Amino acid sequence: xxxxxxxxxxxxxxxxxxxxxxPKEGLLPPRGDVTFSEDERKRRTLFESAKKHHRPxxxxxxxxGALPPxxxxxxxxxxxxxxxxxxxxxxxxLSAFTVVTGVSxxxxxxxxxxxxxxxxxxxxxRAHTAPGSFDRILGVxxxxxxxxxxxxxxxxxxxxxxATYTGLFDLIRSLYAKLPESxxxxxxxxxxxxxxxxxxxxxxxGAGQIKIEMHFLxxxxxxxxxxxxxxxxxxxxxxTYRGKSIADVLEMSCGEALLxxxxxxxxxxxxxxxxxxxxxxxxxxxxxxxxxxxEAQRIKLAAELARPDTGKTLYILDEPTTGLxxxxxxxxxxxxxxxxDLGNTVVVIEHNLDVIKSADWVIDLGPDAGLxxxxxxxxxxxxxxxxxxxxxxxxxxxxxxxxxxxxxxxxLIPVLEHDPYRERPLYDPAEETRLLLLQKEEAEKEAAALQxxxxxxxxxxxxxxxxxxxxxxxxxxxxxxxxxxxxxDRIEDAGLLSETxxxxxxxxxxxxxxxQLGWFFHAHTGDEWLLKLKFxxxxxxxxxxxxxxxxxxxxxNDVAEVPLYGTQPRVVVESVGPWHEIELRVFSYDEFxxxxxxxxxxxxxKAFCAYTDSLSGESKSNxxxxxxxxxHFSKEGFSxxxxxxxxxxxLKDAVDAxxxxxxxxxxxWTRKATVSFYRPDSPDRLLxxxxxxxxxxxxxxxxMPKSSAPVYTRRALNVDVEIDDxxxxxxxxxxxxTGRDDLAAGAVQKLIEExxxxxxxxxx
Numbered sequence: 001x002x003x004x005x006x007x008x009x010x011x012x013x014x015x016x017x018x019x020x021x022x023p024k025e026g027l028l029p030p031r032g033d034v035t036f037s038e039d040e041r042k043r044r045t046l047f048e049s050a051k052k053h054h055r056p057x058x059x060x061x062x063x064x065g066a067l068p069p070x071x072x073x074x075x076x077x078x079x080x081x082x083x084x085x086x087x088x089x090x091x092x093x094l095s096a097f098t099v100v101t102g103v104s105x106x107x108x109x110x111x112x113x114x115x116x117x118x119x120x121x122x123x124x125x126r127a128h129t130a131p132g133s134f135d136r137i138l139g140v141x142x143x144x145x146x147x148x149x150x151x152x153x154x155x156x157x158x159x160x161x162x163a164t165y166t167g168l169f170d171l172i173r174s175l176y177a178k179l180p181e182s183x184x185x186x187x188x189x190x191x192x193x194x195x196x197x198x199x200x201x202x203x204x205x206g207a208g209q210i211k212i213e214m215h216f217l218x219x220x221x222x223x224x225x226x227x228x229x230x231x232x233x234x235x236x237x238x239x240t241y242r243g244k245s246i247a248d249v250l251e252m253s254c255g256e257a258l259l260x261x262x263x264x265x266x267x268x269x270x271x272x273x274x275x276x277x278x279x280x281x282x283x284x285x286x287x288x289x290x291x292x293x294x295e296a297q298r299i300k301l302a303a304e305l306a307r308p309d310t311g312k313t314l315y316i317l318d319e320p321t322t323g324l325x326x327x328x329x330x331x332x333x334x335x336x337x338x339x340x341d342l343g344n345t346v347v348v349i350e351h352n353l354d355v356i357k358s359a360d361w362v363i364d365l366g367p368d369a370g371l372x373x374x375x376x377x378x379x380x381x382x383x384x385x386x387x388x389x390x391x392x393x394x395x396x397x398x399x400x401x402x403x404x405x406x407x408x409x410x411x412l413i414p415v416l417e418h419d420p421y422r423e424r425p426l427y428d429p430a431e432e433t434r435l436l437l438l439q440k441e442e443a444e445k446e447a448a449a450l451q452x453x454x455x456x457x458x459x460x461x462x463x464x465x466x467x468x469x470x471x472x473x474x475x476x477x478x479x480x481x482x483x484x485x486x487x488x489d490r491i492e493d494a495g496l497l498s499e500t501x502x503x504x505x506x507x508x509x510x511x512x513x514x515x516q517l518g519w520f521f522h523a524h525t526g527d528e529w530l531l532k533l534k535f536x537x538x539x540x541x542x543x544x545x546x547x548x549x550x551x552x553x554x555x556x557n558d559v560a561e562v563p564l565y566g567t568q569p570r571v572v573v574e575s576v577g578p579w580h581e582i583e584l585r586v587f588s589y590d591e592f593x594x595x596x597x598x599x600x601x602x603x604x605x606k607a608f609c610a611y612t613d614s615l616s617g618e619s620k621s622n623x624x625x626x627x628x629x630x631x632h633f634s635k636e637g638f639s640x641x642x643x644x645x646x647x648x649x650x651l652k653d654a655v656d657a658x659x660x661x662x663x664x665x666x667x668x669w670t671r672k673a674t675v676s677f678y679r680p681d682s683p684d685r686l687l688x689x690x691x692x693x694x695x696x697x698x699x700x701x702x703x704m705p706k707s708s709a710p711v712y713t714r715r716a717l718n719v720d721v722e723i724d725d726x727x728x729x730x731x732x733x734x735x736x737x738t739g740r741d742d743l744a745a746g747a748v749q750k751l752i753e754e755x756x757x758x759x760x761x762x763x764x
């Protein structure tokens with residue numbers, strides 16, 4: 001075809017003919033005796049009425065022929081001459097389903113992949129690709145990204161599978177981490193990953209298979225004899241959701257998992273997309289090495305569909321129907337048409353006639369392969385392509401030679417005669433949103449039920465910490481629970497401190513009678529082999545040398561029962577403000593049950609209470625007799641000649657902001673220059689720290705769980721934020737508060753709420 005390049009977009013992808021447009025009279029050669037259905041006649045009448053209000057775009061004006069009016073606009077490839085392409089101009093309608101056809105070797109891949117795909121990837125995605133030869137592409141500004149869904153494998157090892165590639169497995173791991181049994185053992189979602197040590201089978205490193213390298217043959221994979229292909233250790237498999245372990249979930253097909261996770265909308269959404277593209281038979285954990293090219297391509301398509309949609313994306317696929325059953329083909333077409341209904345553009349290289357007849361626009365290259373190909377035979381709707389084939393067949397031999405032969409048209413004619421045009425229902429995202437909201441409500445009820453299951457430390461904390469405790473890695477604690485029980489009893493017998501708080505998973509706490517005066521005793525029970533006992537005593541009550549001498553414990557190298565090694569002291573004394581914080585790391589009851597330890601506890605209780613009683617005095621002449629809060633809200637601690645430049649009401653307002661954002665947080669006011677807040681969900685984990693004795697500002701440090709990217713930028717918070725990401729467990733966010741304007745934007749509340757929302761930082 002020379003300059004007969006015009007057609008109308010097929011309204012099979014639209015709810016009505018309002019968005020479709022017809023060619024102007026005289027642009028196409030006469031069709032002869034062609035009979036149209038009633039729907040087709042109405043469609044063309046609507047096209048004619050819509051033409052009157054159309055303003056042609058740049059692509060239409062620069063096309064050598066003529067293009068029908070099309071309100072979303074056009075892409076126009078000009079001067080395409082890569083490989084055997086004959087410097088052709090090719091129009092592609094935006095927000096439409098376009099199929100590129102032609103015999104093998106006619107130039108389809110050169111046009112779509114080497115020119116269109118690579119150039120748009122370079123311009124829109126900033127990819128370092130070298131496109132084929134062409135003059136220019138018009139209309140690119142109406143797109144914001146291009147996605148080429150190819151048939152390359154997802155990965156080369158058994159650890160790559162559909163669940164990991166689509167992001168589905170992250171959601172499943174998070175669900176299992178929220179189960180009561182996981183919370184009981186202190187496991188995070190990391191425990192349920194088979195790519196990192198912790199919960200996986202270490203013999204096969206989570207692959208479920210072991211590779212045997214063959215020197216002269218291909219490598220052989222055999223099932224791991226340690227885990228039986230389950231990928232996980234036995235302890236991890238003990239955690240079940242609705243009777244299924246996470247290994248059982250990986251063995252489910254997408255269709256089975258869709259029913260299994262019917263009450264979890266986030267998981268069900270991705271599973272539904274996998275089923276929509278015809279992969280309901282694929283196992284979630286099926287190795288990427290066992291997937292065909294077509295299956296890998298549809299998994300990639302599902303992964304893209306699961307991401308947020310912009311409505312201005314160009315999708316490129318190369319023969320996605322290879323090997324598909326008719327029912328799977330129908331599902332795939334439905335998904336591609338859904339993308340178009342959302343405003344995206346889909347370009348498919350395809351030979352399948354069921355796909356070609358369902359397209360909005362067909363670009364036929366040829367007429368033959370190699371040097372005899374590379375020409376634009378036809379561009380238009382499938383019906384008009386069939387008309388072109390009929391007209392060429394009916395033309396006299398001399399006239400027929402002037403029209404390029406379309407093998408696609410000849411094959412398409414009987415298909416369209418058997419199955420003429422009919423409209424399909426438009427995809428309605430609002431209806432899907434409504435259903436997802438209903439599912440979300442049910443899921444929230446189920447999640448609330450899981451979260452409201454009382455944990456053992458909440459119902460009987462003493463029994464949990466003394467007898468049935470578990471370490472942070474989920475294994476039973478090996479240290480003697482009798483030590484903790486008798487130490488707490490000894491402190492309580494003095495009757496000078498508050499009641500023991502057993503209601504945390506890994507911390508037992510005893511504070512002064514006035515909680516604002518701070519804690520006296522902490523027992524950290526989350527370690528498998530050693531119990532950490534921490535006491536706070538006034539510096540003047542004990543010398544460091546006396547403590548280390550009287551409470552000496554053998555180094556771990558000399559404790560045969562503990563499989564830990566080291567020569568470091570197990571009695572650690574740190575000077576913090578007015579206190580000595582003494583940490584004892586104990587394993588057996590015998591090494592603790594000696595008079596020096598019990599005498600130390602008795603003296604420490606009395607010394608702590610005497611000191612805190614002195615702090616509660618009202619004398620203003622001695623800052624140590626002020627209450628802790630009064631000390632921080634006073635000018636004490638600054639030099640007389642250079643007091644603070646900030647208003648003390650600013651500190652009060654900032655503290656109130658933290659209290660409002662983290663109700664129930666444990667506060668510590670006993671240090672001279674800092675005020676610390678600890679997480680409500682884990683009283684031993686630091687949430688934030690105010691530095692109250694800096695003259696020019698109040699620095700605020702907020703501990704944020706480790707992230708690969710900043711949570712907020714200065715632009716989002718409207719205040720300067722410095723980030724220290726050098727730590728293993730947390731990122732430290734610093735804000736300098738100098739005036740009320742720094743609080744007006746709500747930056748403090750935002751960062752505190754974000755830290756709590758992200759959960760407890762993991763130990764790495």
